[in-house]
Amino acid sequence: MLIPKLFDTLKDYSAEKFSKDATAGLIVGIVSLPLAIAFAIASGATPDKGLYTAIIAGFIISAFGGSRVQIGGPTGAFVIIVYRIIQQYGYNGLLLSTIIAGIILVIFGLCQLGSIIKFIPYSVITGFTFGIAVLIFIGQIPDFMGLALTNLPADAIEKMSMMGRNLDKFNVYAFGLAAFTLLTIWLSGKVTKRIPGSLLAILLASAAAYFFGFPVETIGSRFGQLPTSLPHPALPVFDFNAIRGLLSPAFTIAMLGAIESLLSAVVADGMIGSRHDSNMELVAQGAANIISPLFGGLPATGAIARTATNIKNGGRTPVAGLISSFTLLMIVLLLGGLVSHIPLACLAGILMSVAYHMSEWRSVLATVRLSRGAAAVTLVTLGLTILVNLTVAIEIGMILATMAFIRGMSAASNVKMIKALQAEDGGAETDFDEDEKFSALLPEKAMLYEISGPMFFGAIYKFKEALEEISRPPAVIILKLTHVPFIDSTGVNALKEALKIFARSGTKFIFCGVQPQVMTRLLQGGISETVGRESFYKELKTAVDHARKLC
DSSP states (O other): OOOOHHHHHGGGOOHHHHHHHHHHHHHHHHHHHHHHHHHHHHTTSOHHHHHHIIIIIHHHHHHHOSOSSOOEEOOGGGHHHHHHHHHHHHHHHHHHHHHHHHHHHHHHHHTTOGGGGGGSOHHHHHHHHHHHHHHHHHHHHHHHTTOOOOSOOSSHHHHHHHHHHTGGGOOHHHHHHHHHHHHHHHHHHHHOSSSOHHHHHHHHHHHHHHHTTOOOOBHHHHHOSOOSSOOOOOOOOOOHHHHHHHHHHHHHHHHHHHHHHHHHHHHHHHHHTOOOOHHHHHHHHHHHHHHGGGGTOOOOEEOHHHHHHHHHTTOOSHHHHHHHHHHHHHHHHHHHHHHTTOBHHHHHHHHHHHHHHHHOHHHHHHHHHHOHHHHHHHHHHHHHHHHTOHHHHHHHHHHHHHHHHHHHHHHHOEEEEOOOTTBTTBOOOOOOOGGGOOSOOOOTTEEEEEEESOBSTTTHHHHHHHHHTOSSOOSEEEEEEEEOOOBOHHHHHHHHHHHHHHHTTTOEEEEESOOHHHHHHHHHTTHHHHHOGGGEESSHHHHHHHHHHHO
16 A cells, blocks of 8 residues: 555654754755756756756655655756757657656556666666766856856767857856865865755855856846746646657656666665655655646656755654755745856856766776676666767667676576486496485486576577487486576477477476476476376486386
8 A cells, every 4th residue: 555654754753853854854955956956957947947846846755755754856867868858849848748757657656666676777777877977067067167158959979069169258257166166065075064065155156256246147147037936837738749759758757767766765765774665656756747847847856965965964754855845945935036146157066066976986887897798788878878868878778788687697597418327338327416316227218407597588599409419319308497496488488399309209308396486387388288297206216217117
């Protein structure tokens, strides 16, 4: 049953817990302010859209989510995909694709697909995360250098080319503020964890730019005065012809939202010793992405950095997330005019810091060193994210990861002939494992094969090759399947083909040590009907005894 964590935590709520949640929520709300604005601008939207997303989507995720401490809102993971959608389909197309993504997430949750994160290879996640971080970093260079460029192309190469053609617009004041922002964030982290470095940088940089009259772009100069109220909800314009083209980016938003939110929830669980409800979390994320666009908001998901900030400042229930949304709302209603004075160079410095931490380059290096397969998946996913787009990167990355997995599982599978006793070159005692001791000998012209590992489409060729090596068909072939944990339809079909081929020469098959899961597949595949139920034995000794009778 899907029950929001808020309902569970309120059962034993107290004034002490509220005090801690209120402190954490206030701090997270203030920290979220520059990030929400920066992510919106980097995505090609106006800054107010990021604030609306953090307020509305953040409230819904906290109120109805499956995590006790998850903080939701716009994140860096969405920046690139949102920028491309706006460039290709316009802002209305983004709103439609976000709503579709929300519906997909709700379906994921209702269908109990909360464990979806387990099926996304880590090498794919590290690849596209690093790629997104690189693109965010590149996208902030114009504002970092004060080039005053707008309508940048989505393609990274074209974007860098455009920057190169406009280097003559370099603004030393903007560059100085951006560098000061990075230095402040770095130094504040060394001195104290209580005051967010990004907040301190914004206050100091904005004050310096305002009082000294630095000729730099600010939020107000580029986007105008921020609104001091929330917009009225309104449906986007539904264009059913455009919706078909939006299905692919919408699915990418949904998958990215699911991955980010569940990763954040898992990290939070480790920090507070709790356990989230992944299915409830997906439903809440979906609801947030359905409702946020009605207010003009961006896609939203769980934010790992803000969730960690919430935990470190004492937040332990969803009430902290609700208070953070309320804090942002009050800032918009009361201080919207002051926010307009924030220099864009300062926001660029903050996003570059976010991109650096988001990249997790140490994890990328560790993954690349793990194996050649992991390295290939990570590097290809990274490259495609930067040079093509995130959708293609995830698709190709998943295909490569699947191929690497199949190759690894195939290598783990093995088919070997144990020994055929009393063959043409004379007999010898049976050479079985220590746990297979028995005194019976294989009869003449009987062969014993042991298969270990899964019998699936990627490994079944070994079984076929082993049987093809038999020059003269024996009277009996015993297949020992004790160490076969799984068999797929390809494996069952290969067995059926082998039975048909060897049946022409009168060869009988005997199976021993078949595990229950494998036995079920063999029964469903009609193997037992072909060889007879009397040809299945638990022990190798009884299987050999039956072989002696057949010979």
